[in-house]
Amino acid sequence: MPVINRIAGFAEEMAAWRRHLHQMPELRFDCHKTAAFVVERVREFGITEIHEGIATSGVVAMIDGQGPGDVIGLRADMDALPMEETGTPDWKSRVPGAMHACGHDGHTAMLLGAAKYLAETRNFSGRVALIFQPAEENGGGAEVMVNEGVLDRFGVSQVYALHNGPNLPEGHFFTTPGPIMAAADEFRFHVTGQGGHGAMPHETRDPVVAACGIVQAIQTIVSRNNSALDDLVISVTQIHTGSADNVIPDTAFINGTVRSFVPHVRDMAERRLAEIVAGQAQSYGVTAELSYVRGYPPTVNHAEGASFAADVAAEVVGAEAVEPAMKREMGAEDFAYMLQARPGAYLFLGQGPGAGLHQTDYDFNDAVAPVGASFFARLVERAQPSTKKVA
Incomplete structure (x- = not known):
């Protein structure tokens, strides 16, 4: 079964929704205008049970099927990124310093497309929970929704989500059982020494040299403390220090990220960071204060759910366009919290060649929206088949 004809029929409408949302990006939990747009659309579809203000600006809309059954959750994230858009589409962001650089506008449009079709046909049993979530990029909106009891409140028994994949073949699906994305932690530390004249470094305790030594030593965690069979990435992404070429500063700031999949590797990386920062600081005669913050956990697909989703995707695009055992990625995703609970x-849904995620000239490919919406719709119809014939 290819892309659903009815959904293909309102592809232009989905593109219009998406481009409207692209012009009005909102950050973190402040997705109120996006949520209002979603609510307006689902009401137009004839959906009457709509719950607003979840996790500040999240929305859950419920669609009843034909007869009793389970509740399946479909999630789309709504938030954008604090970036200035450099692309020049007619629908370019109108909000300075914010843009949809990760395609959440497209995710929302795809779920709205599925919602319109499901509300029209209701060719399924039980109920569908349409989950429109804020704060995926920063803030863990999925965790907040879970902690607020969304999955329990609406009786969700299983939950699914899609993410667009730039530079993956257009219209192809990718997934895998087990871990698909990594845990993401953040570390930062301030090095404090004693500054002075650049011509007299012997009279200082140089935090710049100490910071460089610490950063170099951190690289040994992956190469010497971790098994090559366990995925681990540690990246130092910021070093800030100094103000003039002839002044040795008093302080330096270092920031970075740790990506892993299994608890013992995560624990080891945190422990070794603390040991290296403290030991290196002492050796340079400076002090260093480390802060380590655990972020999103690994996103772990349930084997049965991943297999089922791959089968559904094959119905929509053909088995040759589905990779059911993709290599896991070191990026992170707060949908992990929902998969921990259900x-x-x-x-991932490939969207063809183009700018990558989180790039200032990124734009979602509207051509794949009917594919994603059809996947969501068929997922519901397959997971919860109707026991009644629909005229």
């Missing part, structure tokens, strides 16, 4: 799966 079975289900996370998938």
Whole structure:
């Protein structure tokens, strides 16, 4: 079964929704205008049970099927990124310093497309929970929704989500059982020494040299403390210090990220960071204060959910366009919290060549929206088949 004809029929409408949302990006939990747009659309579709203000600006809309059954959750994230858009589409962001650089506008449009079709046909049993979530990029909106009891409140038994994949073949699906995305932690530390004249470094305790030594030593965690069979990435992404070429400063700031999949590797990386920072600081005669913050956990697909989702995707695009055992990625995703609470799966939908995620000239490919919406719709119809014939 290819892309659903009815959904293909309102592809232009989905593109219009998406481009409207692209012009009005909102950050973190402040997705109120986006949420209002979503609510307006689902009401137009004839959906009457709509719950607003979840996790500040999240929305859950419920669609009843034909007869009793389970509740399946479909999630789309709504938030944008604090970036200035450099691309020049007619629908370019109108909000300075914010843009949809990760395609959440497209995710929202795809779920709205599925919602319109499901509300029209209701060719399924039980109920569908349409989950429109804020704060995926920063803030863990999925965790907040779970902690607020969304999955329990609406009786969700399984949950699924899609993410677009730039530079993956257009219209192809990718997923895998087990871990699909990594845990993401943040570390930062301030090095404090004693500054002075650049011509007399012997009279200082130089935090710049100490910071460089610490950063170099951190690289040994992956190469010498971790098994090559366990995925681990540690990246130092910021070093800030100094103000003039002839002044040795008093302080330096270092920031970075740790990506891993399994608890013992995560624990080891945190422990070794603390040991290296403290030991290196002492050796340079400076002090260093480390802060380590654990972020999103690994996104772990349930084997049955991933297999089922891959089968559904094959119905929509053909088995040759589905990769059911993709290599896991070191990026992170807060949908992990929902998969910790319920079975289900996370998938990528290829959108063809173009700028990558989080790049200032990125734009979602509207051509794949009917594919994603059809996947969501068929997922519901397959997971919860109707026991009644629909005229």
